[in-house]
Amino acid sequence: MRTVIFQFEVTEADYDENLGKVQELFKRTDLKEDDIVVLPEMWTSGYALESIEDLAFRNLENVKEEMAKLAKEYKVNIVAGSVPNIKVGSDVLNTSFVIDKDGAHVYEYSKIHLVPMLNEPDFLKGGDAAADTFEIFGNKAGLVICYDLRFPELFRDLALDEAKVIFVVAEWPAERTEHWLTLLKARAIENQCYIVGSNTFGTQPNGATFAGNSIIINPFGEVLAQGSEGREEVVSADIDLDYITRVREDIPIFKSRRRDMYKFL
Numbered sequence: 466m467r468t469v470i471f472q473f474e475v476t477e478a479d480y481d482e483n484l485g486k487v488q489e490l491f492k493r494t495d496l497k498e499d500d501i502v503v504l505p506e507m508w509t510s511g512y513a514l515e516s517i518e519d520l521a522f523r524n525l526e527n528v529k530e531e532m533a534k535l536a537k538e539y540k541v542n543i544v545a546g547s548v549p550n551i552k553v554g555s556d557v558l559n560t561s562f563v564i565d566k567d568g569a570h571v572y573e574y575s576k577i578h579l580v581p582m583l584n585e586p587d588f589l590k591g592g593d594a595a596a597d598t599f600e601i602f603g604n605k606a607g608l609v610i611c612y613d614l615r616f617p618e619l620f621r622d623l624a625l626d627e628a629k630v631i632f633v634v635a636e637w638p639a640e641r642t643e644h645w646l647t648l649l650k651a652r653a654i655e656n657q658c659y660i661v662g663s664n665t666f667g668t669q670p671n672g673a674t675f676a677g678n679s680i681i682i683n684p685f686g687e688v689l690a691q692g693s694e695g696r697e698e699v700v701s702a703d704i705d706l707d708y709i710t711r712v713r714e715d716i717p718i719f720k721s722r723r724r725d726m727y728k729f730l
């Protein structure tokens with residue numbers, strides 16, 4: 466099972482331009498059937514929050530159709546990053562979704578932890594459903610969005626629900642690159658699962674610079690592939706699900722847990 470991250474620079478408030486970049490990356494990349502392609506957070510709009518209502522997709526149908534077309538054409542699964550999404554009235558959610566290689570919708574999740582440092586709570590509404598696992602190749606996976614990375618409880622829930630791979634789609638700022646890399650590694654080591662972190666790069670009109678460094682980490686915390694901080698890149702690595710079993714036999718943290726000793730969990 467191969468994961469392929471498309472690390473590209475999101476152009477703020479320009480859906481057509483960003484979709485064009487994704488289509489071009491599909492064309493240029495040597496994709497194999499069954500690959501899992503991963504996009505970053507808010508890739509259709511960037512953090513153009515002042516105009517986010519206009520940029521949002523009603524019920525996601527438009528962008529989902531485009532992703533389904535690509536999935537079928539290239540016979541790959543797509544963890545389609547996230548997009549601004551109007552569900553009810555004018556509330557805009559930050560919603561990610563997964564499409565399988567037949568173009569079928571597999572899973573959808575809206576970011577539950579809105580990031581104050583980027584003013585998300587002023588413009589977006591938090592999702593009201595916890596992240597769940599979904600199936601990919603008969604195995605469970607999880608999907609969370611950017612700031613969610615700072616909440617280990619969420620990852621633990623997914624791991625206890627047997628997620629073998631957790632995707633983190635992000636627009637993570639460059640000023641906190643060390644947090645991005647350290648937290649992703651920690652989540653992989655403490656949950657003994659693969660972590661796939663997909664990020665954008667470049668400087669937005671408001672001066673915010675994003676960190677790149679898309680990364681794939683194995684259940685022992687080793688980096689299998691990592692992008693640069695400022696270049697368009699395809700970051701890919703194979704995922705060996707048997708390796709999870711070996712790591713968990715060698716360091717059996719799930720057997721050693723003392724649930725009765727944790728006051729707030």
Ligand SMILES: NC(=O)CCC(=O)C(=O)O
Binds near residue numbers: 580613615641644
């Ligand atoms: N887009 C985000 O959620 C950014 C998160 C962030 O900046 C941080 O956690 O630090």
